[in-house]
Amino acid sequence: MTLSAGLVATAHADPGGFGTLALSRLRNTAVAGIDSNKVTADAAAIRDCASYDCEIVLRFTDGCGAVAQGADGTWGWAVGASLDEAQQNAVAGLGQSAPPFPDLGSAQPVAAHVVTSACTKNVQ
Numbered sequence: 001m002t003l004s005a006g007l008v009a010t011a012h013a014d015p016g017g018f019g020t021l022a023l024s025r026l027r028n029t030a031v032a033g034i035d036s037n038k039v040t041a042d043a044a045a046i047r048d049c050a051s052y053d054c055e056i057v058l059r060f061t062d063g064c065g066a067v068a069q070g071a072d073g074t075w076g077w078a079v080g081a082s083l084d085e086a087q088q089n090a091v092a093g094l095g096q097s098a099p100p101f102p103d104l105g106s107a108q109p110v111a112a113h114v115v116t117s118a119c120t121k122n123v124q
Contacts, residue, residue, distance in 0.1 A: 019063070020032065021116065068094055071098055071110050075094075090112070091112045
């Protein structure tokens with residue numbers, strides 16, 4: 001299951017920054033690229049992801065984005081006007097899940113956790 005969210009709306013025509021989140025399922029990691037140029041933000045995220053399976057999962061403008069992973073290994077991502085909002089949206093989008101069997105820990109469902117998050121430079 002993969003979740004996504006739309007772009008953050010801007011009040012002006014000249015965006016102050018671009019964000020790109022990239023994900024490597026093989027390395028079980030996600031990274032962010034932030035720049036004043038969309039192409040450079042994309043390139044930074046793919047470069048920092050450093051795996052041939054990296055894929056861009058979210059682009060945002062003048063806002064924040066977050067990638068979360070559930071206990072069952074599913075991934076989700078979301079945007080928000082603040083870092084806290086983006087993180088909460090990504091975690092809430094996945095809900096609770098239990099680790100796959102066999103797991104030596106608890107089988108009780110738990111909330112997803114944030115793997116990475118970032119904001120463009122013009123967001124406080």
